[in-house]
Amino acid sequence: xxxxxxxxxxxxxxxxxxxxxxxxxxxxxxxxxxxxxxxxxxxxxxxxxxxxxxxxxxxxxxxxxxxxxxxxxxxxxxxxxxxxxxxxxxxxxxxxxxxxxxxxxxxxxxxxxxxxxxxxxxxxxxxxxxxxxxxxxxxxxxxxxxxxxxxxxxxxxxxxxxxxxxxxxxxxxxxxxxxxxxxxxxxxxxxxxxxxxxxxxxxxxxxxxxxxxxxxxxxxxxxxxxxxxxxxxxxxxxxxxxxxxxxxxxxxxxxxxxxxxxxxxxxxxxxxxxxxxxxxxxxxxxxxxxxxxxxxxxxxxxxxxxxxxxxxxxxxxxx
Amino acid sequence: xxxxxxxxxxxxxxxxxxxxxxxxxxxxxxxxxxxxxxxxxxxxxxxxxxxxxxxxxxxxxxxxxxxxxxxxxxxxxxxxxxxxxxxxxxxxxxxxxxxxxxxxxxxxxxxxxxxxxxxxxxxxxxxxxxxxxxxxxxxxxxxxxxxxxxxxxxxxxxxxxxxxxxxxxxxxxxxxxxxxxxxxxxxxxxxxxxxxxxxxxxxxxxxxxxxxxxxxxxxxxxxxxxxxxxxxxxxxxxxxxxxxxxxxxxxxxxxxxxxxxxxxxxxxxxxxxxxxxxxxxxxxxxxxxxxxxxxxxxxxxxxxxxxxxxxxxxxxxxx
Numbered sequence: 001x002x003x004x005x006x007x008x009x010x011x012x013x014x015x016x017x018x019x020x021x022x023x024x025x026x027x028x029x030x031x032x033x034x035x036x037x038x039x040x041x042x043x044x045x046x047x048x049x050x051x052x053x054x055x056x057x058x059x060x061x062x063x064x065x066x067x068x069x070x071x072x073x074x075x076x077x078x079x080x081x082x083x084x085x086x087x088x089x090x091x092x093x094x095x096x097x098x099x100x101x102x103x104x105x106x107x108x109x110x111x112x113x114x115x116x117x118x119x120x121x122x123x124x125x126x127x128x129x130x131x132x133x134x135x136x137x138x139x140x141x142x143x144x145x146x147x148x149x150x151x152x153x154x155x156x157x158x159x160x161x162x163x164x165x166x167x168x169x170x171x172x173x174x175x176x177x178x179x180x181x182x183x184x185x186x187x188x189x190x191x192x193x194x195x196x197x198x199x200x201x202x203x204x205x206x207x208x209x210x211x212x213x214x215x216x217x218x219x220x221x222x223x224x225x226x227x228x229x230x231x232x233x234x235x236x237x238x239x240x241x242x243x244x245x246x247x248x249x250x251x252x253x254x255x256x257x258x259x260x261x262x263x264x265x266x267x268x269x270x271x272x273x274x275x276x277x278x279x280x281x282x283x284x285x286x287x288x289x290x291x292x293x294x295x296x297x298x299x300x301x302x303x304x305x306x307x308x309x310x311x312x313x314x315x316x317x318x319x
Numbered sequence: 320x321x322x323x324x325x326x327x328x329x330x331x332x333x334x335x336x337x338x339x340x341x342x343x344x345x346x347x348x349x350x351x352x353x354x355x356x357x358x359x360x361x362x363x364x365x366x367x368x369x370x371x372x373x374x375x376x377x378x379x380x381x382x383x384x385x386x387x388x389x390x391x392x393x394x395x396x397x398x399x400x401x402x403x404x405x406x407x408x409x410x411x412x413x414x415x416x417x418x419x420x421x422x423x424x425x426x427x428x429x430x431x432x433x434x435x436x437x438x439x440x441x442x443x444x445x446x447x448x449x450x451x452x453x454x455x456x457x458x459x460x461x462x463x464x465x466x467x468x469x470x471x472x473x474x475x476x477x478x479x480x481x482x483x484x485x486x487x488x489x490x491x492x493x494x495x496x497x498x499x500x501x502x503x504x505x506x507x508x509x510x511x512x513x514x515x516x517x518x519x520x521x522x523x524x525x526x527x528x529x530x531x532x533x534x535x536x537x538x539x540x541x542x543x544x545x546x547x548x549x550x551x552x553x554x555x556x557x558x559x560x561x562x563x564x565x566x567x568x569x570x571x572x573x574x575x576x577x578x579x580x581x582x583x584x585x586x587x588x589x590x591x592x593x594x595x596x597x598x599x600x601x602x603x604x605x606x607x608x609x610x611x612x613x614x615x616x617x618x619x620x621x622x623x624x625x626x627x628x629x630x631x632x633x634x635x636x637x638x
Contacts, residue, residue, distance in 0.1 A: 074607070147471065155450050155611075156610045156611045158610050159572075159574060165570040166567075166604075168488075178604070253478075254481065254484045255484070257471075257475055257478035258474060259474035287495055288393070293475065294474065
């Protein structure tokens, strides 16, 4: 059985994932990023050993065979090193080697957005597609791309950063230092900032009531709920987000023309209201609308995508 | 020996390409697109048979073995049909089957921009790179992408249309019907239109003299030469073109992170003046400038790219 590990900013989850994509053993520890990489890697190793022991005891016919780890950061092209993971303060750490030494299990690393795409392609919303893109729309916009049945990592591990593609000139600068990144338009953060900007400019909206009259309390759900109810500011913010996201998806289609595009992350909870708008706008931005039949669909795995996708990253490696 | 065929708007070239990428036998016929597909395909079949006979006579140890055809249009995902080639009036024509029947040689089809990328990857500017992008910058902007050693055609044959990705709001609408396509900024056409627009707005420039005082006579070389000489309008047009092209290349890097990017087409004749500007601007637009070492380099094959790349498309197919 494959073990998947999902490293988050606050907690680290591990699971034994069976051949049907079900998590049949599950454990977790706090992330404790302040303790530093050495302590964290030891803690991850123990978590994996504990999970492996439980798998071997409960499923002797399907013992622990491999480990995949989803990391919130950039992985080196050879898949051995976490080049940078800012939220947990890692830089150039040899995680693959260290975990293999601690567990005796073959270990593969993947970016967290990438492994979410793997989970969907192996068992979920893009299952069976030889080419698939996935967008994770939350605080930022993460990306994943599978082509020819392989994860696209890029020559320098820098591929599938859809959130940092140019989408137009924007009213604020992205965390990455550039202006005009997709995620400043089409993330939860971008949605909230646009609502706050309009409120500061004096526009009237029900969003302010929902936030208890304090713009600092606005969240993405409040903005989308206002759009659903026909509020003008909510609608303008929602249209801005979906316009730029759909246009970017058409741009990614101009590059690789994936068979299907999944969207996960917190914003995807908006349901049909979101997906109907995205699909309609996507078609209007396509270069070849007569040829391209690609649909934008909701991701099926929420918080479990990290464990499931990490476990099955092995099926998508080129070597 | 492999035979490559390059179908252009005015002429059709065929060549026998040896294992070193040299064209050792060469023939051509006029395109005669008005005669219709049936007559054209017969003419292409005869051209190939003539070329094959010459190969077999001159190189009996390396006889004609296969045919690749570069087409200025969209190829179906299965590689059998030309879905649309507007310049030669083809729509849904079974070129692969017809040429195989006429010649008895296994035949593969490729988009003309795609096969240019194959020529560079097999023998030229991106040789040896497992992942490579190519831009053909002329009247429009064509694209080619090789990943995992395969041509990226897309699930619907609609991939690598870099010229139609969103680059910003523009002063005129693209031939495709959208506004803001890269090629309205960064093709020879876009360069010329911007110079004409500035002249119509009353801006003073040496470009007008070079064009014999008639803006209709302006070509891309006149604009770039003016930029090289420091003319303000030439410089503004050149900067607009290279800014948007470099930003798009950074965007394609955000999607697939290729190891190298080649640029061919008429505009690439501008040499170091162009490539120095592109490389400098590209680095400024990269999301991970510390990780990405990709260089933008001139394509090595001019008019022969079509023949060479078509012949070797076989090495890049997935099936």
